[in-house]
Amino acid sequence: MSTAPDFAAVRAEFGLPAHGAAFPAAVLAEAERAAAAGPDGPRVDATDIPLVTVDPPASKDLDQAVGITRTPHGFTVHYAIADLGAVVDPGGPLDAEVRRRGQTLYLPDGAVPLHPPVLSENAASLLPDGPRAAVLWRIELDGEGAVRSADVRRALVRSVARLDYAGVQAAIEAGRAHPAIAALAELGPLRRARAVARGAIELELPEQEVVPAGTGWTVRTRRRTPVEDWNAEISLLTGQVAAQMMLDAGVGLLRTLPAPDPEAVAALRATALELGLDWPEGESPAKVLAALPRPADADPRALAVRRAATTLLRGAAYASFGAGTPPPEDPGHGGIGAPYAHVTAPLRRLVDRFGSEICLALAAGREVPDWLLEALPGLPGLMSASDTLAARVDRACTDRTEAAVLAGRVGEEFAVVALRREPGEVFLTDPPVLARCEGELQPGATVRTRLVEADPVTGRVRFALLD
Template sequence: MPPATPDFAAIRAEFALPQEFPPEVLVEAERAAARGPAGERVDATDLPLVTIDPPGSKDLDQALGVVRTATGYRVHYAIADVGSFVRPGGALDAEVRRRGQTVYLPDGSVPLHPPTLSERAASLLPDGPRPAVLWTVELDGAAEPVSVDVRRALVRSAARLDYEGVQADFDAGRLHPALAGLPELGRMRRALALGRGAIELEMPEQEVVPDGAGWTVRVRARSAVEQWNEQVSLLTGASAAGIMIEAGVGLLRTLPAPDPEALAGFRRTAEELGVAWPDGAHPAEVLAGLPPSGAVPLAVRRAATALLRGARYTAFDTAAGVPVPEDPGHGGIGSTYAHVTAPLRRLVDRFGSELCLALAAGQEPPDWLRAALPALPEVMAASDALAGKVGRACVDRTEAGLLVGRIGERFEVVVLRAGGPEGEPGEVFLADPPVVARCAGAPRAGRTALVRLTAADPGTGRIEFAAGDAPASGAAPTA
């Protein structure tokens, strides 16, 4: 039986994703685009900035420039100034609050904002000056921030780049001048994050891509450039959180530190799998010391997901009697953090940017902004859950379509999690095609095993394996 083509239209219908914007929203967006951004702004069109995004992206949220200075580094991070196009209380504002975020599917996105804004007027495309919220962070020689400035500006992106191309340029020694300081700063910031206890799982990240005849699933490899660029975004989010906490008003992305029971369970699993745990070592250090692939590292990283539970958005406003949370940090990042860097595709970032702009200018946040804070965590939690379910459905149903004709076959897999004592299924990873699925009778985690495919339903995405008669020999599939 040939592979089954996944039905993404059915997924859109199943999750009631909006097919289009209401007419009044489109009219308001067109008028905002034609009117252009309101308010005064600094002319920063002379700054060397570039965007780095997946190929073909048009909703460009960030443009960056990183340079070495006499005392350290200077980061310019320009963020699309969506707030200057969206009128509080208008039809567009109401619609994006309903959507929460852009939902991505393999055959196209369900955007947060109408394309006339998200892919044209508000996007940081390199075809002319664009309004932006410009963050300038000065860092010392150890890559620690010493000053932060944020203001509205007019910027001009010099180039629209993608991760693969920038990585190739770096490898060839011809990196764009705007990115001259990115490799060194990115490495140093990652090292600092590890020292703070930031937990990087590096689990195989699946994505659905066209293969010429239909769709397939592959493991997306993250380049060094993408990791360095991520550090600039995290630096900006941490800077925003600091501004909010100091002022006593804001919206943080929080994740509680792992409780002692979760830590003990993870350490026990790691040691059972033969992973050394030096005295006093933090889980982040243990994870960072793992090889990039293999059965044991995969199983250990899967076990570490128990350390990253409870992420949420937390609003506070001390003037309204809502205090800064007792634990304002994000355990996965190792610092406080707020979302401000992706306003074209995530609702909360627009409000975070507006807060920081007002606070940095020594102004009180406007009433409409303060009034919005209490409701935003629930809106974002719902949209995060929806986007996660849609993304998982796309991957699961594509996986099932690839395997539908192979029921009864045996496969060599890595056991990520053994089955439970009451017959609960375990979890396995198949390398080709890359599939994570349940497995009845899964043996001990961290080993390769032969399993039999017992179910593959392209309509629901259900895939199930059953443990084989004996463990497989040979090398583990790599991630």
């Protein structure tokens, strides 16, 4: 019998609200007024463009709606983004509160949202219940998936269906994809191939998620469908287009990551060769990782290489520029293989609202507003702190659930995959648990261990290698 993980303790540890959204009264009042008022100002009427949302089934904060059309010259992508800039008054109580929060924090027993639910789950969400205000991107691509032109405007849009990844995947495989995204199965792989060619690094490590199990909780591996990867490529495409607009204009906010260090690449290649995996001389990490077996935990050697490849993706940051501050010397994102800006998830992430407002001004030939230029220098620090908090909260919830699931099995023997020598780290596939391990490990090997600690209070799980 396992001990239930204590998510209330996680909330207390990180100073999060114990229940609900817990927004100040002035913030809720402003959000209610904005929701009741609806969109104002000039907008393009794009309600005739078929768009759909594709999200996990339980999602209510729908940031994006997509439509993809095959054309004689390639593809046209319409990507509608929730228009938070139209409902958040710069300098008001709501603006101050979302700057303090930074992003939505997701815990198994309920989220701590960035915006009040009256906006994020209702008025500003791209629900399929009528015309909605949106920031609408139109991106023209050639037959190989390369960008030919792009534009962005405020618009009224209409989502015609609320879909989920598994349903879309099944529909595509059955040959009955929704007409709004029938071309996704062609464009998605094209964009993914272009990403690998330019050096984008996709680790594809097993993704752990905490889910209800009876009256308690358990941890499982979430399997990504191809549709989820293809849909992500449309979001990445939009972020790359936005970043280039910003760089061309000399004002913006980028998500940056240094290109992989050559020494780190050499060390990763040595690890792969030591494990008997193929890595031709001069081949890029992106192509080698893309060729590894799937799912990520299908081959212990491949899993160890994927884990080792995390050393290639270090140094993520945000870089703002404009009003006398030049763009960063290296504006690229090493994990994407190109400059990139967050603009596609404004309901859940603070910085996207600002990125959208910059691009709207640039596309319309207007000056970027002073309030936005004044905000830019402080946003990297706010977002970095928020990202750190989100990662720590997520890890704490997963660690405590792993420990709770295994708490009654201390002393038992387990076969695990060795991932790293120092510090010793192993992966148990069922239930999926990432943990420390004592002993001399050989990465990529399946080894016998004994569980010596599983503490649901601290989240510590520890194995010991058996002789």
